[in-house]
Structure formats: C-alpha cells, structure tokens
Amino acid sequence: MTTRPTMIEFQDVxxxxxxxxxxxxxxxxxxxxxxFSLLGPSGCGKTTLLRTIAGFEDISSGAVMIDGKHMEHVxxxxxxxxxxxxxxxxxxxxxxEQNVGFGLRREAGTTExxxxxxxxxxxxxxxxxxxxxxxxxLSGGQRQRVALARALILKPKVLLLDEPxxxxxxxxxxxxxxxxxxxxxxxGITFVLVTHDQEEALVMSDRIAVMxxxxxxxxxxxxxxYRRPNSRQVAEFIGVMNFLPAFVLGEAGDTVQLEVAGLGxxxxxxxQSTGRATDGTVSVxxxxxxxxxxxxxxxxxxxxxxxxIEEVVYYGDMTYYDVRLDGVEKVVxxxxxxxxxRPVLEYGSRTRVAWxxxxxxxxx
Amino acid sequence: MKFPALRTxxxxxxxxxxxxIILLPIFAFNDGTIIAFPLKGFTVEWFRQMAANTTLxxxxxxxxxxxxxxxxxxxxxxIFAARAATRFSFPGKAGIIGLIMxxxxxxxxxxxxSLLVVLLGIGVTLSVFTVILGHVLICTPYAIxxxxxxxxxxxxxxxxxSYDLGETKWSTFRLITLxxxxxxxxxxxxxxxTISLDEFIIAFFLAGNEPTLPTYIFSQLRxxxxxxxxxxxxxxxxxxxxxLLTIAEYFRRRGIAxxxxxxxxxxL
Numbered sequence: 001m002t003t004r005p006t007m008i009e010f011q012d013v014x015x016x017x018x019x020x021x022x023x024x025x026x027x028x029x030x031x032x033x034x035x036f037s038l039l040g041p042s043g044c045g046k047t048t049l050l051r052t053i054a055g056f057e058d059i060s061s062g063a064v065m066i067d068g069k070h071m072e073h074v075x076x077x078x079x080x081x082x083x084x085x086x087x088x089x090x091x092x093x094x095x096x097e098q099n100v101g102f103g104l105r106r107e108a109g110t111t112e113x114x115x116x117x118x119x120x121x122x123x124x125x126x127x128x129x130x131x132x133x134x135x136x137x138l139s140g141g142q143r144q145r146v147a148l149a150r151a152l153i154l155k156p157k158v159l160l161l162d163e164p165x166x167x168x169x170x171x172x173x174x175x176x177x178x179x180x181x182x183x184x185x186x187x188g189i190t191f192v193l194v195t196h197d198q199e200e201a202l203v204m205s206d207r208i209a210v211m212x213x214x215x216x217x218x219x220x221x222x223x224x225x226y227r228r229p230n231s232r233q234v235a236e237f238i239g240v241m242n243f244l245p246a247f248v249l250g251e252a253g254d255t256v257q258l259e260v261a262g263l264g265x266x267x268x269x270x271x272q273s274t275g276r277a278t279d280g281t282v283s284v285x286x287x288x289x290x291x292x293x294x295x296x297x298x299x300x301x302x303x304x305x306x307x308x309i310e311e312v313v314y315y316g317d318m319t320y321y322d323v324r325l326d327g328v329e330k331v332v333x334x335x336x337x338x339x340x341x342r343p344v345l346e347y348g349s350r351t352r353v354a355w356x357x358x359x360x361x362x363x364x
Numbered sequence: 365m366k367f368p369a370l371r372t373x374x375x376x377x378x379x380x381x382x383x384x385i386i387l388l389p390i391f392a393f394n395d396g397t398i399i400a401f402p403l404k405g406f407t408v409e410w411f412r413q414m415a416a417n418t419t420l421x422x423x424x425x426x427x428x429x430x431x432x433x434x435x436x437x438x439x440x441x442x443i444f445a446a447r448a449a450t451r452f453s454f455p456g457k458a459g460i461i462g463l464i465m466x467x468x469x470x471x472x473x474x475x476x477x478s479l480l481v482v483l484l485g486i487g488v489t490l491s492v493f494t495v496i497l498g499h500v501l502i503c504t505p506y507a508i509x510x511x512x513x514x515x516x517x518x519x520x521x522x523x524x525x526s527y528d529l530g531e532t533k534w535s536t537f538r539l540i541t542l543x544x545x546x547x548x549x550x551x552x553x554x555x556x557x558t559i560s561l562d563e564f565i566i567a568f569f570l571a572g573n574e575p576t577l578p579t580y581i582f583s584q585l586r587x588x589x590x591x592x593x594x595x596x597x598x599x600x601x602x603x604x605x606x607x608l609l610t611i612a613e614y615f616r617r618r619g620i621a622x623x624x625x626x627x628x629x630x631x632l
Contacts, residue, residue: 056528076527076528077528077529077532082529083525085525086521087519087521089521089522091540092544102529105531106531150529151529154529154530
C-alpha cells in the first residue's frame with residue numbers, strides 16, 4: 001500500500017454554503033488503486049466532499065488534485081472521474097445498452113467497437129444479454145449494475161460511489177459488497193465510496209476517513225479504526241464501545257497507570273492512549289467482544305471482575321448481555337458467541353467477567 | 365352507491381355541463397333557422413354556408429396562426445422559466461416568478477386594456493401579431509405551471525450523470541432533459557393552444573380589423589339568420605377538440621409507458 005502513488009489529494013479544502021461551513025479544512029490523500037471510504041452520519045459533509053472530486057461542487061478555498069493535476073478549472077465533464085449516483089440515475093427513456101454506452105457517444109471508434117465495449121461492460125457486471133431491455137423495467141440490483149457498467153466503461157481514473165447500496169435490501173447489499181470488492185480488484189481503478197453504514201465501510205475499504213461536521217476525525221485502515229479509535233465520536237460511530245470513567249495515576253515510560261471504575265488498577269501501554277476526549281473527561285473504552293462471561297469453573301486468562309446481568313438480548317448466533325459491574329452505575333455490553341452446549345444466562349443472575357488490559361483504549 | 369342524493373347531483377351536474385354541447389350538432393343539422401324544438405328535417409346546408417364564408421375562413425386562419433404561435437412561444441418561454449425556477453436559486457427568484465404568474469389572476473379585461481393603451485402609445489398597428497403578444501402573456505403562466513411539475517419530477521442526478529459522462533450542458537438538455545419533460549411540453553402546448561383559440565377579450569381589443577374565431581362568432585350572433593351556421597361551426601370545433609385531446613392523451617400515455625413512470629393523471 002505504501003508504494004502506491006497518490007491519486008487524489010485534498011489540500012485544506014473548505015466549502016461554505018452561505019454561512020454554513022460544510023467542509024472545514026480537509027487534508028487527505030487517496031492512493032491509486034485504493035478502495036477508499038468516506039464514512040459519517042448524514043450531514044457530515046461526506047457527499048459534498050465526493051462531489052468536489054466529481055466537479056459538481058466548487059470549493060471555497062484549498063485545492064483538489066487528481067493524478068497530480070489541479071482541478072480548479074476542470075469541469076465535471078472533463079474530469080477523469082465517473083460516478084455511481086445514490087439514485088443510480090439510470091436514463092429511463094433509454095435501453096440498458098444505450099445507458100451503458102452513453103459515455104461513448106463522444107469517444108472515437110466505430111459502432112461495432114463501441115457495441116463490443118458495451119457488451120464487455122455488461123459482462124463485467126453480470127448483465128450479459130440484458131442490453132436490449134428497457135432500463136425502467138430493471139430491479140434495484142440490476143439498475144445498480146447498469147450504473148456501474150455505465151461509469152466504468154470510460155475507464156476513469158477514479159470511480160465515485162455515492163451510497164450505492166443504501167437502496168438495496170440487506171441480502172442484496174451483502175452480495176453487492178462482495179461483488180464490488182471483486183470488481184475493484186479486477187479493474188484496479190481507485191474507488192471512493194460514500195457511506196453512512198460503518199459495517200459496509202469496514203467490509204469493503206482499504207482505508208476509511210471518518211467524518212463529523214465537515215472534518216475528518218480519523219483516517220486509517222478498518223482494523224485500526226475499530227481497535228484504536230482516536231476519539232469517542234469515532235468509537236461510538238463504528239460498532240459498539242463501552243466506556244467507563246477512569247483516572248490517570250501516573251505515567252512511566254511506555255506505561256500508563258490507571259484507576260478505572262469497576263475494573264480497579266490497570267496498567268496499559270502508551271500506544272493504547274490515542275483517543276481524544278473533547279469534553280475534558282477521562283475514560284477507557286472497550287468493545288463488547290473483548291469481554292467474556294465466565295461460567296462456573298472457568299478461570300480468567302488475565303483479569304476478572306464480578307457483576308450482575310441486567311439484560312439479555314438473544315440474536316441466534318450471538319447473545320448480548322448488559323452487565324453491571326460491581327461498584328459502577330453504568331452497565332457494559334458484552335457479546336458472547338452461542339457456542340454449542342453453552343447455556344444462555346438469565347437476567348438477574350450473578351456472573352464473573354473476564355477482560356484484558358490490552359483491549360482497552362484510553363480517551364483523555 | 366350509498367348516497368342517492370350525491371348520485372343525483374352528479375348526474376344533474378353532467379347534464380347541465382354537456383346538454384348544451386349535445387344541442388350543437390342537433391341544430392346544426394336541423395332544417396330551420398329558428399333554434400327550437402320540434403326539429404324540422406335533416407340538412408347540411410349550414411355546413412355548406414360555413415365552408416363558403418370567406419370572412420369565417422379568414423377568422424379560422426387567424427385564430428390558428430395566433431393559437432399555434434402563442435402555444436409555441438409560451439411553451440418555449442415556459443421551458444426556460446421552469447428550468448430556471450427548479451434548478452437554480454438566484455436573488456429575487458420568488459418575486460420574478462410571482463410577477464410572471466400574475467396574469468393568471470389578473471382580470472383579462474385589465475390586461476387587454478392596458479396592453480391596448482401601451483401598444484397604441486408606442487405606435488404599434490393592431491394586427492394578428494399584437495393578439496399573439498397578448499396571448500403569450502396569458503398562456504405563459506399556465507405553461508410554467510405545467511412545466512414546473514414536469515421539471516420538478518425530473519431527478520437532478522440524471523442531468524449530472526449525463527454531464528459526468530462527458531456531455532455538455534446543452535447536449536445534456538437535448539439528450540436527457542428534453543425527452544423526459546416531453547409529456548409536460550406537449551401538455552403545455554395543448555393547454556396554451558386551447559386557451560388562445562377561444563380567448564375573446566384580448567382578441568377583441570388587440571386584433572384591430574382582423575377577425576378571430578371568437579370575435580367573429582360574437583359578431584354574427586346579432587343576426588338570427590346566421591345562428592344555424594354558428595351551430596355548424598361549433599359542431600366542427602367540438603369534434604376537432606375531441607380528436608386533438610385523444611391524440612394528445614395517446615402520446616402522453618405512450619410516453620409514460622416508455623419511461624416506466626407512474627400515471628399522475630392527464631387531461632382525460
């Protein structure tokens with residue numbers, strides 16, 4: 001990944017809509033051939049940022065570079081990018097092949113050549129033989145494929161995807177996620193995806209930029225985002241994270257000594273203290289799956305803490321327990337895989353919770 | 365039906381609306397100059413008279429020229445205005461659109477008189493052309509109202525997608541926008557044509573010595589002898605309207621079927 005050249009570069013990009021500050025100094029680089037996601041809640045500016053790449057939004061200050069070229073005076077129809085729209089924007093009065101071949105109208109080449117390219121593009125998205133169908137007669141998943149083929153046929157340097165899967169049902173969405181990953185590997189084009197679905201971003205991306213209120217809070221690989229979120233906002237947006245109030249007793253070299261409510265004295269590594277807390281409080285966070293409910297006779301690998309089960313949520317493959325650790329007001333959520341033969345515990349029962357200092361993240 | 369009173373009301377309403385129109389062809393073929401029952405006998409004399417009447421022919425020609433021109437001008441202006449109103453925001457937009465829509469609620473007689481004063485004031489000779497001016501003025505608000513709906517229903521990302529795929533703003537308009545708002549354009553043309561064709565007040569004030577269909581019909585009503593011929597003329601107009609509307613509706617439905625949209629109701 002590190003050897004790849006830069007494809008897109010944002011240099012201190014600001015965007016104002018009247019008084020509204022939509023993008024607040026975006027600095028980031030997207031590498032060639034990367035599957036990059038812009039993740040955030042609605043209104044965080046992720047779609048605006050994507051549209052600045054496409055050329056549909058002018059920026060108020062800063063610069064957007066694509067493949068080393070300044071994009072300021074390059075209109076959308078001359079940029080080396082193509083877009084898959086949230087609504088797919090399939091032209092309803094044209095057939096599938098007219099839609100897919102739309103971008104070839106201005107390209108050089110014979111009619112036969114263009115027809116062949118359309119055929120190839122349709123094959124690539126598994127829509128072989130659909131060419132003559134009316135575009136409006138397609139299902140949601142098929143429309144999406146047409147939109148992909150139409151955007152990829154021009155072999156852009158960057159493919160922009162604006163929440164492409166949000167209109168599909170869950171099964172179809174999961175299937176398309178895998179197909180998109182494969183497609184991206186096959187064509188090797190830089191993909192930039194906008195999504196509000198953290199799971200989608202984690203599944204598909206090489207790197208993710210998490211955006212809040214017009215800023216990128218963290219830009220990292222999915223695993224880093226999940227395990228070492230740099231702020232409580234990022235931690236809460238991506239998956240579930242438990243927080244317990246903490247107090248820093250001291251720091252010595254690579255070790256931070258903490259007093260954590262319910263967990264007691266803990267020593268963590270300095271590397272676990274990457275999180276920012278904007279409100280001045282100090283807390284530790286940990287994911288539900290890093291805790292384990294101990295059954296009778298089981299011993300903790302590292303540390304254990306007693307508590308009471310307050311709520312049981314059964315999901316089939318998983319059970320979520322809300323456990324009140326002794327001495328803490330707040331409950332923490334623990335997820336347990338329902339391994340064969342392991343009973344689901346009852347609400348109200350006493351339990352012991354095993355945990356490990358290495359799984360904690362300190363926010364201060 | 366649960367409410368016999370409502371049903372009776374509905375039937376009475378339809379009778380009141382259409383009975384006079386049914387009387388038109390009946391008396392158009394009646395062999396008698398007095399419009400009264402009992403009917404006397406069958407004749408096509410009134411149609412023959414109508415065909416031979418040169419003033420009437422001039423009036424029909426004038427009216428068709430005026431209606432066609434007004435429809436095309438009003439719709440063209442409507443396309444520009446509707447696109448601007450639905451796609452862009454600019455200072456004073458609401459006010460400007462409001463001013464354009466104002467003739468919709470202004471009494472026509474006011475519009476006609478003020479236009480007459482202005483046109484005579486700047487020395488324009490009254491003719492078919494001045495009627496077209498007046499008709500464009502009153503048809504444009506209807507055109508905009510119809511076309512606004514059409515442009516609003518158009519997904520903006522369709523235009524962006526075309527632009528993104530390398531087309532220019534103009535070719536996008538031609539290849540994507542125009543075909544998709546075409547049902548609205550046809551509705552607008554039809555609406556403006558109909559409004560202009562039977563418009564009386566503006567035509568009366570601004571036509572000068574040129575007759576239009578409505579002003580000619582009005583002038584002939586003073587002569588009882590001419591009334592059967594007017595009946596024949598009315599019959600032809602009703603027949604033409606039905607044919608025209610049927611054709612328009614056919615194209616509208618075909619357009620909807622072609623783009624897979626949902627039918628949001630047309631004229632019929």
